[in-house]
Amino acid sequence: MINGFDELQKASKDSMDVATKSFGAVSKGLQAIATEYADYSKKSVEQSTAAFEKMIAAKSPDKAFEIQADYMKSAYEGMIGEFNKLSDMYMDLGKEAYKPYEGLTAKASGK
Template identity: 60%
Template sequence: MLNNMDEIQKLSKDQMDMAMESFGSMAKGFQAIASEMADYQKKSFEESSAAMEKLASSKSLDKAFEAQADYAKTAYEGFVGEMTKIGEMVTDMSKEAYKPYEGLMSKVGK
């Protein structure tokens, strides 16, 4: 399979290149996820602040309960949507990180 030292060195270099490419893809993916989470946290904070203002300015108990229910529904839907988006980003990041290794077994088998 591997007949001489040159082939071993080339294989080692190829593997290191694949690992570096994979790590680069993962780093970019984690940066994108961190940015998305920061944006979501900012948006969530702004929405909760607005909901608290609305709750505090309610004239009746019914309006306060309505404001709280609206906020809870909006917050839940936003959270589920954001987690779905983050899940998709993690899946895409994993696929990108795996790409350099796709042809590894075919190279080793030759």
């Protein structure tokens, strides 16, 4: 009975260690994602402000429309690129959060 209790206690400790590592990976990943969102938001505001200033300084309506079209194109391309980057970051977050559990699942399945 004591041997079974020791094994249960060790399994419980191992599970807590794995959960702690997983939570650490999630925390680190979410922090990186939040930083990326903040950086992109700051960059986006700076670019839109610069485009607005250029539009106001334009000498003709045609030039203003050209500046707006260029800004919209670059903003769209930047947004798609950022979404792809964030998607990859979320995928990596999931992988890193699961990594600590791989050892437990291997032990549980007897491999």
